Amino acid sequence: MVRGFLLDLDGTVYDAGRPIAGAPQAVERLRQAGFAIRFVTNTTSRDRAALVGKLQGMGVEAGLNDIFAPPYAAACFLREKQASALLLLTESAQREFSGVPTDVARPNYVVVGDMGEQWSFAALNAGFRALMAGAGLIALGLGRYWRTADGELSLDSGPFVAALQFASGVEPVVLGKPARPFFQMAWQDVGLEPSQLAMVGDDIDGDVGGAQRAGLRGILVRTGKFREQDMEGEVRPDMLLDSLADLPDVLKGAGSRE
Amino acid sequence: MVRGFLLDLDGTVYDAGRPIAGAPQAVERLRQAGFAIRFVTNTTSRDRAALVGKLQGMGVEAGLNDIFAPPYAAACFLREKQASALLLLTESAQREFSGVPTDVARPNYVVVGDMGEQWSFAALNAGFRALMAGAGLIALGLGRYWRTADGELSLDSGPFVAALQFASGVEPVVLGKPARPFFQMAWQDVGLEPSQLAMVGDDIDGDVGGAQRAGLRGILVRTGKFREQDMEGEVRPDMLLDSLADLPDVLKGAGSRE
Numbered sequence A, B: 001m002v003r004g005f006l007l008d009l010d011g012t013v014y015d016a017g018r019p020i021a022g023a024p025q026a027v028e029r030l031r032q033a034g035f036a037i038r039f040v041t042n043t044t045s046r047d048r049a050a051l052v053g054k055l056q057g058m059g060v061e062a063g064l065n066d067i068f069a070p071p072y073a074a075a076c077f078l079r080e081k082q083a084s085a086l087l088l089l090t091e092s093a094q095r096e097f098s099g100v101p102t103d104v105a106r107p108n109y110v111v112v113g114d115m116g117e118q119w120s121f122a123a124l125n126a127g128f129r130a131l132m133a134g135a136g137l138i139a140l141g142l143g144r145y146w147r148t149a150d151g152e153l154s155l156d157s158g159p160f161v162a163a164l165q166f167a168s169g170v171e172p173v174v175l176g177k178p179a180r181p182f183f184q185m186a187w188q189d190v191g192l193e194p195s196q197l198a199m200v201g202d203d204i205d206g207d208v209g210g211a212q213r214a215g216l217r218g219i220l221v222r223t224g225k226f227r228e229q230d231m232e233g234e235v236r237p238d239m240l241l242d243s244l245a246d247l248p249d250v251l252k253g254a255g256s257r258e
Helices: A024-034 A048-059 A070-081 A090-096 A121-132 A158-168 A180-190 A203-213 A228-232 A244-253 B021-033 B048-057 B070-079 B091-098 B121-132 B158-170 B180-192 B203-215 B227-231 B244-253
Strands: A005-006 A034-040 A083-088 A107-113 A136-139 A145-147 A153-154 A172-174 A195-201 A216-219 A239-241 B003-009 B036-040 B084-090 B107-111 B136-139 B145-147 B153-155 B172-174 B197-201 B217-221 B239-241
Touching: A005 A136, A005 A180, A024 A244, A024 B036, A034 A180, A048 A090, A070 A090, A070 B180, A083 A090, A083 A121, A107 A121, A107 B048, A121 A158, A121 B153, A136 A158, A153 B121, A158 A172, A158 B158, A172 A180, A172 A239, A180 A195, A180 A203, A195 A203, A195 B036, A203 A216, A228 B003, A239 A244, B003 B180, B021 B036, B021 B217, B021 B244, B036 B180, B070 B091, B070 B107, B084 B091, B084 B121, B107 B158, B107 B244, B121 B158, B136 B158, B158 B239, B172 B180, B180 B203, B203 B217, B239 B244
Parallel strands: A005 A034, A005 A195, A083 A107, A107 A136, A136 A172, A195 A216, A216 A239, B003 B036, B003 B197, B084 B107, B107 B136, B136 B172, B197 B217, B217 B239
Antiparallel strands: A145 A153, B145 B153
16 A cells, blocks of 8 residues: 655656646645655755745745755665765755765765766766775766756766776765665655655656665656656666656545545 | 888977987987888877977977877868868867868867867857768867866866867867877878887886787887886887987897998
């Protein structure tokens, strides 16, 4: 019995800066029906407060605790280990790391996210030197690239993780979808068992495959980056919907709790 | 019968900006004995003219044609194919590419060398976009890092090649030691058969292993980065010398041409 949903953001709740039609209302109906909701995104360039602002601007009710994202996951991981870190992140994402010592000569970890235009040789080299001095490597995702608003491709954080791994020989711990440790932290954050949760997203592997491998159900939506070929691969979603907007009615039809 | 020598530079002819004791004299004696000499280096941040200046400043006679290095090799490769290129290289290294169109919207190749502090997100992203638009990838070496004069480690070009390969999925052609195509271009440049040439260097794999796999002999010197453990690996040098300075006497003792 599913008691909660992990909802992807980009391509599932919103797309190109606008809400998917009917998605804000669907989130509200799911909540009213008693389902636990967590927005689980791979965004590594913003902190949760920035995502809350974005969601509220689109008419989606959200607080800090409704969002589970790689920078927050990494900060929890580090705080639990009482570990220090060198943060290769945007200023916004760095705000998640209060309580984590980040200004030390020999950090325990190097944390890598999307820095876009802020990447520099000095930043990457500092990360490399820390790894050679014994630090661990935390990757907030292994995305290869993304498409900017003007339609151009832009390097994501994955290539920079690959550069650091090639140079240092250190294997990264990945705290982002579709990595299992990230989904595990997500369901622990919700406080439900994986079998009680379903992930809803537009990425057949990142959302659906990753969730299924971690013991959750995976629901694919035909919005965002979805393409019909996604249904021809090895990953089989537990459910295929035209949009997140359809989820409440489908659950109602299935005699669920609503 | 060996009729020519390919001599590595850094760690073999000079080290930390100074000539290895006796090396300049050894080069001269080899030349006087009738051996063909080529300085074969993996340096990707300087053009041949800069290397000539450095060698002459140390008392080693050298002209442009005595040097074989990755930027020059890549320029020859591109000119033969009449191909255009985006050059991710220092200004000095870019000077090798006269005659190669480098200011085109859709370059045929992306050429990657060591740019050090000059690396930027914009440069790497431009290379990535060219690769996604169909360009080939030429790596002027896959070095992981090097040790600067102040003893600190610094990222070499390999990690940036790894980043571009991870992002684009394009496999690089490597034009630097120990890659076979580079050694092949080197012996063709000398105008001798591989069996008539020996590579002399301090890198057990980059110099000795690479040369041997390309059909040349490989001579290891106990200078530069040499460590005794190098003799315990799979690569077995054809000869081990304390220094390049010893080569002329060894050849004389062996009843060679001198």
